[in-house]
Amino acid sequence: xxxxxxxxxKHDNIVVFPGAAQMLMREGHVFAENYQYEEAVASFExxxxxxxxxxxxxxxxxxxxxxxxxxxxxxxxxxxxLAMGTTLxxxxxxxxxxxxxQLKEYHQVEAVISALIEENVIPAAQxxxxxxxxxxxKEVAKNLxxxxxxxxxxxxxxxxxxxxxxxxxxxxxxxxHRLMDTNVRQLKMxxxxxIESPNIHPFVQSLALLLLVEQxxxxxxxxxxxxxxxxxxxxxxxxxxxxxxxxxxxxxxxNKLEQDPSTMEMVQYxxxxxxxxxxxxxxxxxxxxxxxxxxxxxxxxxxxxxQEMDYELIDFLQLLEKLTELQEV
Numbered sequence: 063x064x065x066x067x068x069x070x071x072k073h074d075n076i077v078v079f080p081g082a083a084q085m086l087m088r089e090g091h092v093f094a095e096n097y098q099y100e101e102a103v104a105s106f107e108x109x110x111x112x113x114x115x116x117x118x119x120x121x122x123x124x125x126x127x128x129x130x131x132x133x134x135x136x137x138x139x140x141x142x143x144l145a146m147g148t149t150l151x152x153x154x155x156x157x158x159x160x161x162x163x164q165l166k167e168y169h170q171v172e173a174v175i176s177a178l179i180e181e182n183v184i185p186a187a188q189x190x191x192x193x194x195x196x197x198x199x200k201e202v203a204k205n206l207x208x209x210x211x212x213x214x215x216x217x218x219x220x221x222x223x224x225x226x227x228x229x230x231x232x233x234x235x236x237x238x239h240r241l242m243d244t245n246v247r248q249l250k251m252x253x254x255x256x257i258e259s260p261n262i263h264p265f266v267q268s269l270a271l272l273l274l275v276e277q278x279x280x281x282x283x284x285x286x287x288x289x290x291x292x293x294x295x296x297x298x299x300x301x302x303x304x305x306x307x308x309x310x311x312x313x314x315x316x317n318k319l320e321q322d323p324s325t326m327e328m329v330q331y332x333x334x335x336x337x338x339x340x341x342x343x344x345x346x347x348x349x350x351x352x353x354x355x356x357x358x359x360x361x362x363x364x365x366x367x368x369q370e371m372d373y374e375l376i377d378f379l380q381l382l383e384k385l386t387e388l389q390e391v
Contacts, residue, residue, distance in 0.1 A: 083113035094122045102126040117148045124154070128161060137161045152188050159195055168203035172196065221252035223259055231263040231388040238269045246273050250281050257283050264288070265385050268302075268341040275299050290343050302337035307344040307353070314354035328361045336382040348375055 086109035093102035127136035140158040274296035319326035356375040
């Protein structure tokens with residue numbers, strides 16, 4: 063009778079000998095018990111390449127990830143264990159709740175603990191521990207909300223017109239740039255007063271308006287610029303380079319300067335800058351053709367080519383150029 067050969071696993075053309083995965087899992091447990099969490103994670107992850115972990119290995123892996131502050135991955139492993147119907151349900155659930163608190167998912171924690179208590183899932187001996195977690199979660203969430211409310215109040219004061227107006231246009235611009243990666247909805251009234259104020263620099267007005275447009279904030283605004291008045295809502299407004307006249311001017315310039323790419327590049331650069339200053343009015347009341355040819359004349363005059371020009375429009379373009387540099391005019 064021939065002796066049966068042991069089962070050999072191949073992974074990415076690497077031969078894995080029988081028992082290797084189990085050995086790595088045992089190694090991971092030993093590392094975890096000795097607080098060597100990086101080594102534990104490395105061992106478990108090698109083992110899981112060859113074999114699915116059991117609940118003991120997965121729970122030790124999740125705990126090691128938690129200790130290494132890899133909360134997102136630790137949460138995923140806990141969710142996998144809970145979906146498996148683990149016999150370590152209470153222990154895994156406690157770790158899961160603690161991870162959610164670290165991730166500041168306080169509403170999720172409250173919902174989970176409330177459901178567990180209502181459904182009598184928690185053993186009587188463990189109930190007090192979960193109630194303490196619930197109480198701690200509420201306290202942490204409350205403190206965080208108070209901090210956020212305080213921060214919003216400070217920001218609102220910074221952007222109130224009286225305080226904002228005391229800054230130079232350059233300082234105002236930098237302060238608005240700080241808001242680019244934040245939710246500006248709580249500051250929409252402060253931004254409204256900045257946009258609507260006739261004493262705020264036109265370029266700064268545009269920056270404030272762009273914040274509302276990019277985040278699709280719905281609010282009615284009355285914009286006054288260059289002797290024009292317009293009532294708008296940011297949710298209905300396209301970005302400067304997507305407005306109709308911009309596209310028309312750009313097309314004429316591209317056709318005219320097809321054989322002169324360096325001049326075209328300079329013209330398009332100026333157009334893009336100026337479109338922010340004029341936003342949301344574009345170059346009205348000037349005609350589209352006149353604007354396009356005046357930009358070409360403007361750049362060519364900068365390059366030393368003297369020619370006849372529409373001086374009213376050229377003066378306007380020079381004004382826009384000064385405004386993009388945040389000069390007072």
